[in-house]
Amino acid sequence: MKSAVLVFPGSNREGDMVRALTQAGSKVEKVWHADHELPKGTDLVVLPGGFSYGDYLRCGAIAGRAHIMDAVRAHAARGGLVLGVCNGFQILCESGLLPGILMRNANLKFICHRQFLRVERNDTVFAKRYAKGQAIDVCVAHGEGNYTADTETLKRLEGESLVAFRYCDADGQVTPDANRNGSMNSIAGIYSEKLNVMGMMPHPENLIEDLVGGTDGRGLFESLVSSFAKAA
C-alpha cells in the first residue's frame, strides 16, 4: 500500500502518522500543502493532526481550501481512501468530505488523556482488524473535538451506520462521563457514505507500542494495509 501524508503549515503529528503507517507495512510519502497533485499510485491519503495555519480561524478552515485538497477530493470521488485524524478530521469536515463540524470541547479546555473508543462496525477497510463492539484504548489531544451536526445529518449518520467510533468506558459502555468533549451521540469518528473516507478525533497513531502505553491503535493501520495486500 502507498500512503500520502499531507503536511500543512502547522501540522505536527505527521511524524507520528508516518511511523504508524510504516510500522504497519505501508510505503509513505509526505506531500506539501502547496502541491497540486498526489504522488502517483497513492492508495491512502492521510491528513494528520496539528494546528494547520495555527487554527486561528476555525480549525481546519484554511487547510480545507488548500491546493492539494482538490486532488484529495478527486481521489475520494474515485473511491480512494482518505483518513483524517484530529486536525485532519477537522479539515475533512471543512473541505466538505465529511459532514458536521468540530466545536470547542464542552469544558472549553484542551484535553489530552487516554480514551476508550467503541468500534461501531468492523466491516470496513479501516476497522476490520477490530471486533464490533470492542473497546479500544487510544488517546485524545484536542481543544476542538466536540462533534456537532444538525438533526438531519445526525439521523442520516446513525441510520446509515456511518459512525465509526464512539467514546466509551473501559467496558465499552457509552456514558456521558466517557464523552469528555461533549460530542453529539458520543461520536469520535465517522465514515463517508461510501465508507472510503474516515475522520476521527482520537489518535490511534500514538498507541502502537507497549513501551509508550499500548498497541490498540495498530489495528486501524493493519486493517488498511491488509485490505490492500489482498486487493493487490
Add this chain to the structure above:
Amino acid sequence: MIRNDVAITPELVKEHGLKPDEYERFVALIGRTPTITELGIVSAMWNEHCSYKSSRLHLRGLPTKAPWVIQGPGENAGVIDIGDGLACVFKMESHNHPSFIEPYQGATTGVGGILRDVFTMGARPIAALNFLRFGEPDHPKTPHLVSGVVAGIGGYGNSFGVPTVGGSVGFHPRYNGNILVNAMAVGLARTNEIFYAAATGVGNPIVYLGSKTGRDGIHGATMASAEFDESSEEKRPTVQVGDPFAEKLLLEACLELMKSGAVIAIQDMGAAGLTCSAVEMGAKGDLGVELDLDKVPCREEGMTAYEMMLSESQERMLMVLKPGMEKEAEAIFIKWGLDFAIIGRTTDTLRFVVKHQGEVMADLPIKELGDEAPLYDRPHIANTHLPVIPATSVKAPVSEADALLKLVGSPDQCSKRWVWEQYDHLILGNTVQMPGGDAGVVRVEDGPKGLAMTTDVTPRYCEADPVEGGKQAVAEAWRNITAVGGLPLAITDNLNFGNPERPEVMGQFVGCLRGISDACRALDFPVVSGNVSLYNETNGQGILPTPAIGGVGLLDDVTVNASVAFKREGDAVILIGETQGWLGQSIYLRDICGREEGAPPPVDLTAERRNGDFVRQLIRSRQVKTVHDCSDGGLALALAEMAMAGGIGAVIATAPEGLPLHAFLFGEDQGRYVLAVNPDEAADILYEAASIGVPAMALGVTGGDSLILPGGQAISVKKLKAAHESWLPDYMAGKA
C-alpha cells in the same frame, strides 16, 4: 515619535532603570552624552535580566564541566553528549513578571522563548517541562492566574507540537504578588551539528528571520528587573504576544536552513530583542556589527530606531550567513511564509553601529556593552540557623490515616492531572513516562536510548537554610532521575529570588548557590545552562527563595525503567535510606500542625549518591520495576502515591522502635526510595544493600484495596484517590 536628539535628563535615565553611577560609567565609556537610542540600548544590555550584574560574581563558582558537557552556560542553551553522535540541548527560563500581569500571554511567550533557545542551537525540541508557583489558593487572583498560565503553556506547546512531560505546581502566600512561571525545553541534535551565537568573518550578511517587528514588549527586560507595586498592571503593554504557529514555521525553516550549510551563527531575539542578539553575536565573535534599520520588517508604520532596537516581538531570529548563500536561504524562508531580510553585516571595527533613514542613531563599542556592564558584589548576610526540631516535640495526629488523607488532598500534594491534561504529553509518540511520576521519560528517536527529566526545588527548605535547601534541590532532581532508572547527567538552574539589593535576599542567593555547587560537585551533575530572575518582590515582600533545578539523565535502554505504580499483589516493599524522622520544615508540620518551623532535613551527599547508585543498579539489572523517592510528606505520601498509581494497596507492618510513628511516616529525611520487588528477591536485595552499607529495611507487602499503616490503621486506596484527584478540579470550579 521619539527623536534621536532628545535631551538626556536624569529622569529619563531613571526611567530606563539605570542608576546614576551606572549612567556615569556609560558616559565615561563612550566619552560623550549618549543619544536616546544609545540610552535604550545600554539600558537593555545593563539591566539585571541581561547583564546578571548582581549574580555574575556568584555564578562563577558553579561547576559547569564534565567529560560529557559539550557546551556549558553562556550560550542559548546547554549541550551534553548522550553518546552515538547525539547531543541533548536544554535550558530553563523564567517568565514570572509578564505572567503575573497577563497570565496567558506571559506563559505562552515563556514557552516560546525557551523552545527558541533550544532550536537556535540546531536541536529539535523533544520535550517540555515547567515549574510553577502560585499564591495561596484563597487569594482572589490565584484561580485566574492558574487558569491563564496553564492554558498559555498548553496553548503554545500543544500547537508547536512538543510533549509537556513533567513539571511542578505549588502554592504559597509568598507568591501572592509574584507568581513563578519557569519553562524548560529539551531538544535533540547531532554532536557535529550544533550551532552557536559567535559570528565569524568580516563583511558577512546579517539576516533577520521570522515574524515582523512591532511595538510589543518594549522594555520587557527592564520590567523583569524591577520590583512590582500597584501600578504594575499598567505595564501590560510591555507583555508580548506569542504565536506558536509562527514559531513552528520558524523551527522548520531554521532546521532546514541549518542543514543547507548556509548558517555561520545564529541567535534568537529574546529579551531586549535586536539589541541583545546583535551585540552578543558580534561581541562573542570579536567583530563589529552594522545594522540598517530601514531593512527591518516592521508590523507597524513609523517605528523609530529606539523602538526597533528595544522591541521584544516574538518568533524572530538573527543569523550570520555564509556569503553567496543568501538566495538559497531566502527560498527556504519564503517556502515557510516567513520574513527574510538582510539587515546588516559584520565589520572589523568592534563598533555596534545602528543606522536609520541615512542617519547614525547609535555608535557604541560592542565588547564593552557586555563586558563592561556593572558587576556588583552586593552585601549579603547569611541566614541565622534555625533550631533542629526533635520529632518527640511534634504532636502526633489523632489518626495517621486521617493525616495522610488530608495531605494527599492538599493543594500542594494533590494530583495535578487538571493541569497536565491541558498539555499534550503524548505527541511525537515517544512518551514512556508521562507527568505524575518521579520524572518524565521520553524515548530518543526510535530508541534504545531514553532521556529522563524533572524540575525540582523545595522553597521552604531554601528559606529556612539556603545552603541545605540548594543542596536538596539538586539532590532531589538527581534522585527523581535515578528513580526512573536514569543516570543523571546535568542540570539547568532557574534562580528565582527577591530584591538582591536587600542583604538578606542576597544572602539567600549566595547560600543557595553554595548548596547547589556542593551538590553538583558531589553528584557529578554540572550546571550547563540557566537563568536568574531577581526582583520577585511586590511592595517589599519577596518570594520564597526558589532556585528551580531542571535535571536531565540518560537511560541507555529506555525499556529498562522503573515507575511509581505498584504493579502486582504480593511484592515486597522495601525502604532504602536512613530514617531519623526529620519533621522540621516538613509538610506534616506545616499542613497538619500549622507550623512552618525549624531547620530543614540535611542532605548527606555521600549517602545520597551511594543510595541512588544502588537503586539505579537494581533497576538496570531488571531486579526492580517499581520505585518512588521520598520527598514532601515523607514515606507515607510516597506509599500512598504508589498505591494510588497502581490501584493496589499494601500492608506496612514494620516501623522502627524508638521513633514516633508520625515521625517515621511523615519525616522528610533525604536520600530515600521506596521499592516494590519480587518477594523471592527481597532477601537478596536487603543483603546486597547491607554489604555495601546502604540502609534498607523491609516494610511490608503489596496487595488488597487499602493501605494499612503500622498499628493497623487502614485507608482505602479508593478514598485516597478520591481526595487526591478532587481538590484541584473542585478548586478551579470554585467548589473547594
